[in-house]
Amino acid sequence: MAKESSFDIVSTVDMQEVDNAFQQARKELAQRYDLKDSGAEISLDKSAGTLTVTAPADFVASQVIDVIGSKLIKRGIDLTAVKWGDSTPSSGGGVRRCATVVNGIDKETAGKINKDIKAQKLKCKVTIEGDKLRVSSPSRDTLQEVIAFLRGQDYGQPLQYVNYR
CATH class of the missing domain: 3.30.70.990 (YajQ-like, domain 2)
Known part of the structure; x- marks a missing residue:
């Protein structure tokens, strides 16, 4: 696996x-x-x-x-x-x-991002860890789709995508 x-x-x-x-x-x-x-x-x-x-x-x-x-x-x-x-x-x-x-993602914005990702019905898991979110999936293509989707959204603050593994 x-x-x-x-x-x-x-x-x-x-x-x-x-x-x-x-x-x-x-x-x-x-x-x-x-x-x-x-x-x-x-x-x-x-x-x-x-x-x-x-x-x-x-x-x-x-x-x-x-x-x-x-x-x-x-x-x-x-x-x-x-x-x-x-x-x-x-x-x-x-x-x-x-x-x-603005430094870090507050709980309200993190919840909104989480909800928007889940609404896309992609096979991925989102966990909120303090002032950041971790998105994980077995498929790297799914992760790329999530990043592309989030780049098109506006959450009132800049988002960066780090630790891609």
């Missing part, structure tokens, strides 16, 4: 690349003519995985977010991995927007 093949579905972001994009965006804020003396600032908390933009107005905050987004894309980070919150008033009449970097 053939042994079982498997792969893991994970959602991870390289925080070093986020830090590099943050540093580049900070430099661009200091050099760009329209943002240089606007009072806009960005900060990164690597341990908590949060980005914070402080700006004098919503328009300026959205400009800074666009700059950060372009730097993240250049660094190979999917923008769906960054969840921006709503604008909140900050001291001095400005606004503050916070973003969290």
